[in-house]
Amino acid sequence: MDWDEDDRGPAEEESASEGETAPCPHCSADIYDDAERCPACGMYLSAEDAPRPGWPAWMWIAAALALVVCALMAGVQMLPWLFR
Ligand SMILES: [Zn+2]
Numbered sequence: 001m002d003w004d005e006d007d008r009g010p011a012e013e014e015s016a017s018e019g020e021t022a023p024c025p026h027c028s029a030d031i032y033d034d035a036e037r038c039p040a041c042g043m044y045l046s047a048e049d050a051p052r053p054g055w056p057a058w059m060w061i062a063a064a065l066a067l068v069v070c071a072l073m074a075g076v077q078m079l080p081w082l083f084r
Pocket residue numbers: 024025026027028029038039040041042043
């Protein structure tokens with residue numbers, strides 16, 4: 001779980017200065033850059049907990065389900081051909 005901490009950690013420490021705020025990744029509230037948790041929603045703001053760019057978890061689950069459904073449908077269509 002540390003593949004993207006290398007490019008994000010040092011930059012975050014450099015940009016974190018007093019009074020600097022950034023939108024919370026969870027609730028978009030203005031919070032201090034160096035805050036450990038969002039005071040508005042209580043979520044942790046560390047790089048590990050921040051949502052990764054790309055597909056959210058439910059998208060992967062949906063994709064996996066679609067793959068399974070496709071495989072099942074292909075299998076069902078193959079059945080008459082297999083047993084003829
Ligand atoms: Zn928040």
